[in-house]
Amino acid sequence: MxxxxxxxxxxxxxxxxxxxxxxxxxxxxxxxxxxxxxxxxxxxxxxxxxxxxxxxxxxxxxxxxxxxxxxxxxxxxxxxxxxxxxxxxxxxxxxxxxxxxxxxxxxxxxAEVVTAITDVTPRVKAAIGASAGEALVKARTAAIADLEKQGCLDTATTRCQVVTLYGGGQYKLYTYRKYxxxxxxxxxxxxxxxxxxxxxxxxxxxxxxxxxxxxxxxxxxxxxxxxxxxxxxxxxxxxxxxxxxxxxxxxxRLLTQSQFAYQREVNLPITLATQSELRGRLITAMRQSPDHAREGETTLYGVENNLKRTIGRTKALGDPQFNAMLARNEADLRSRSVGNAAIGDPWTDIDKAVTAQRQIDAEYRFTEPQGDLFDYALTLVRAADERSKPNGERLPAYSDSALPLLEKTLLDERPVYPWLDSLMMEWSLSKAREYLGVDHPQTRLLLGKESPEGLARRLVSGSSLADAKVRKALWDGGAAAIAASKDPMILYARALDANERRVQKLYDERVDGPITAARAKLADARFAAYGASVYxxxxxxxxxxxxxxxxxxxxxxxxxxxxxxxxxxxxxxxxxxxxxxxxxxxxxxxxxxxxxxxxxxxxxxxxxxxxxxxxxxxxxxxxxxxxxxxxxxxxxxxxxxxxxxxxxxxxxxxxxxxxxxxxxxxxxxxxxxx
Missing domain, CATH: 2.40.10.120 (Thrombin, subunit H)
Structure with missing residues (x-):
């Protein structure tokens, strides 16, 4: 206890x-x-x-x-x-x-080694200014992309990454020597x-x-x-x-009571149920042959590790004494913040954002299937589009500072196991249909008139993206190569991309933007209340x-x-x-x-x-x-x-x-x- x-x-x-x-x-x-x-x-x-x-x-x-x-x-x-x-x-x-x-x-x-840490909080916060919602997220993304690009002109040997601390209370530029x-x-x-x-x-x-x-x-x-x-x-x-x-x-550790409630009542139960099912599917499939047992071993290890962690987190937030302690912590900070007009009421702002998060949770959670081949396809589709934009207007994963590692991860040769990729797609698509509902527009977009099993088999068996040379040709060919590709996984990723961007925009407007603004104020409240003892x-x-x-x-x-x-x-x-x-x-x-x-x-x-x-x-x-x-x-x-x-x-x-x-x-x- x-x-x-x-x-x-x-x-x-x-x-x-x-x-x-x-x-x-x-x-x-x-x-x-x-x-x-x-x-x-x-x-x-x-x-x-x-x-x-x-x-x-x-x-x-x-x-x-x-x-x-x-x-x-x-x-x-x-x-x-x-x-x-x-x-x-x-x-x-x-x-x-x-x-x-x-x-x-x-x-x-x-391998990456930190060589410098620079406080860039004033620059990021100045770029954000009074913006809110999706505009806040865009301003933050653009400022971070610019700072990372300016900080690492030599992307062959260095990597720059702006780290968000205290949920938006501080921003630090970490410079890495990379190998x-x-x-x-x-x-x-x-x-x-x-x-x-x-x-x-x-x-x-x-x-x-x-x-x-x-x-x-x-x-x-x-x-x-x-x-x-x-x-x-x-x-x-x-x-x-x-x-x-x-x-x-x-x-x-720095969440509010409404955020802990979301974890306890929404996120953790769904995660626990879906991870448990994936574990069962993997174990069954791995028993089919020695090759399956070898090829699925590290995936199963990761699933079981995550599942046990989810169980532990679920038990923690299900413990009345533990929750009472978390509630007392928030009450203490609130009482110490009375009279601090500069922070306003960030708790209520987060409450509203979490209400919106609950409403769009399934839609945001199940926008795409899982699997190596789909990940390759979506990366290629998005890279072709994002690389044509100014650095500050891209999705964060496609900024100039992020592209070298993304390219390496995409193009390094490694095996893809069709049975495992199909299993991951089948499982994730079946969970999307279960939690969204059969008639939800996103379910129809994901599946059309196919079953999760049939769609996964068709896409995985028909795709050539397991070949690193094929991926490199599409990467180098850019938008023209993607538009001309008949690979079924590329076509599928293209069909899902617009909806994923729509859902992300909705999340940025209703959840990420408001929570970032509120947590920046909470960080100020904690520093005022507890000083340098806040990590x-x-x-x-x-x-x-x-x-x-x-x-x-x-x-x-x-x-x-x-x-x-x-x-x-x-x-x-x-x-x-x-x-x-x-x-x-x-x-x-x-x-x-x-x-x-x-x-x-x-x-x-x-x-x-x-x-x-x-x-x-x-x-x-x-x-x-x-x-x-x-x-x-x-x-x-x-x-x-x-x-x-x-x-x-x-x-x-x-x-x-x-x-x-x-x-x-x-x-x-x-x-x-x-």
Whole structure:
């Protein structure tokens, strides 16, 4: 049970070690007061320069001077799957490059390192001015596109991204050094990472070797990364201070009561139902053949992970005590804001916008089907149109700053599995018909007179967009090539595009614009009420959080903070998901079974922190964050320092794996700079 009295101060005012802090606002004074020590600017700069963001929603870190990147195995699983075939399953067997010539490029992957953070709030807010609704969204989009273009003139090596903080209260321009050639170096067998499977997910104790190595290249050579974390294979110590640096994906701690109600009553129930059905469809289809089982593995992993998170969020907002705490938080902010005429009544403004959001929820949620081929088609259709417009008038995903990564993601070669693409389309179209209704104009547009199954089969089987050369020809050919294309998926995307734009315009006018304006005022109210103790919600941008290694009390007993390889052997049943990796069994006599495997710590993390380095005060990496315990699922809405714990694989475990389980002597020598 969440201990309401000492867990969270109102709306992001940090209590204890709570907070996902931006690097330009780290609470050094508070940490020094609580710990007797805090990192100086040189420490923060070095750690920032070693921290990596990966496309696909993960974090990582440089751990050698030659571009070597430590992250989680589940963050590279899609790369391994893309590089596999029916005769070579790299997910199952693992991958070890004994020489750099054997390192293989990961399709669609890009590594990014923050080099500068600039406050551009005045410029964005000046551009918005007194505009409202859709006009506000357009003004904001144009200002952001201009700032990003001006900030990164060299798009070959840099990327600029304006990050919205506090829902519109602040805007920061993040400048990244990017590396578009990222290669897989080392990964254990999937069974070593997925041990425990869905039953163990978001739980502890854990016995997952969830670690892998990538390398960043440029011009065909490994990049020089002198600013990297020091590798240490020591075990974590109970009570020691640690830092987690990465890119937490999304939290919703600064929502109002009406927004929490929308999540509880509309969004989460629909998401829970649709994700549950997708999981069932996937499991059934994957049982049809070994190839289906291999090809659907990473998709199923993602669906099950998201489903469990949705269940946790649903339980949190279904807890009367938890909701009472959220209500008290809002009441406190309201009471502190009495007399602050500058903010007006943003709560009522948000209430009105959420009412509109409820009315158009299904229409906005189900504008298009899911599937790789449709995603390719819609990207090509929209790019042909958007690239002809001035930068500031484009959809955000097609701005000059966004186009290089979009092009890479579109054109990198990777396999498309027809059965899986058809399944995703069938499922999403059937859900659209279910929630919109058979007679809704959008349902008729999506399906015409076809069934979800028949339409999906026709489009997937008739499309040639799985061929990267075909996609490149359409990308290079622009509007003329798209207009001339007879590919059924292109024709379908063209038919849906106008309606998608219509619904987005409606959403911008009634929901996004009003909520952005109101949340900017709420940000001002929070700063006035709580000062610098207010940290922003997560936005998949670089953050740093800190805490201590240690377990928690569960049912009157202390949960140990670490697990060992012996625990994995003891837990094994021989059947999935508790079947040990073959290399464990083959090399058991050489494994130090008492050595640390995973460990937990009180640090404020969320999805997106997967792969984040766990760093000690000396700037050495002692683990790679990969999960939270079940209590941590409430972190979306509030941080429970008493019971929420983050989970990492220890560098001690990775070191042992590199020595005796999946030997990689060259990699070990590099980590130890020998």
């Amino acid at each position: 969440l201990l309401l009295g000492s867990v969270v101060l109102p709306f992001g005012a940090a209590s204890a070690d709570e907070g996902m802090w931006t690097f330009d606002a780290f609470p050094a004074a508070k940490m020094k007061r609580d710990y007797g020590w805090a990192p100086d600017q040189a420490w923060l700069d070095r750690v920032r320069a070693a921290s990596v963001r990966l496309t696909g929603g993960c974090s990582a870190s440089f751990v050698s001077g030659s571009g070597l990147i430590l992250t989680n195995h589940h963050c590279v699983a899609s790369c391994l799957e893309d590089l596999s075939s029916s005769g070579s399953d790299l997910l199952a067997t693992g991958f070890i490059a004994q020489a750099r010539t054997e390192e293989r490029k990961c399709p669609g992957q890009q 578009s050639d990222v290669r897989i170096v080392w990964a254990p067998e999937a069974a070593a990472e997925t041990f425990g499977g869905d039953p163990d997910n978001y739980n502890f104790p854990r016995y997952a070797l969830d670690a892998s190595f990538l390398r960043a290249y440029e011009n065909g050579q490994p990049v020089a990364t002198p600013q990297h974390l020091t590798w240490t294979a020591r075990e974590p110590k109970k009570g020691e201070a640690i830092f987690v640096v990465g890119n937490p994906g999304s939290t919703q 922003p919600d997560a936005t998949f941008s670089l953050r740093i959080t800190y805490g201590k290694v240690g377990g928690w009390i569960e049912n009157g007993r202390e949960v140990d903070y670490r697990t060992t390889f012996r625990g994995a052997f003891d837990r094994a049943t021989g059947a999935k998901p508790f079947a040990l990796a073959p290399a464990y069994l083959a090399r058991r006599q050489r494994i130090d079974e008492g050595g640390a495997l995973d460990f937990v710590y009180a640090a404020d993390t969320i999805g997106g922190n997967s792969g984040s380095p766990v760093i000690d005060r000396d700037g050495a990496v002692i683990g790679a964050n990969f999960d939270r315990n079940i209590h941590g699922l409430r972190n979306d809405f509030a941080y429970d320092i008493d019971k929420a714990r983050s989970i990492a694989v220890s560098t001690a475990a990775v070191e042992q794996a590199l020595k005796v389980i999946y030997p990689a002597p060259t990699l070990l020598a590099e980590l130890h700079a020998k």
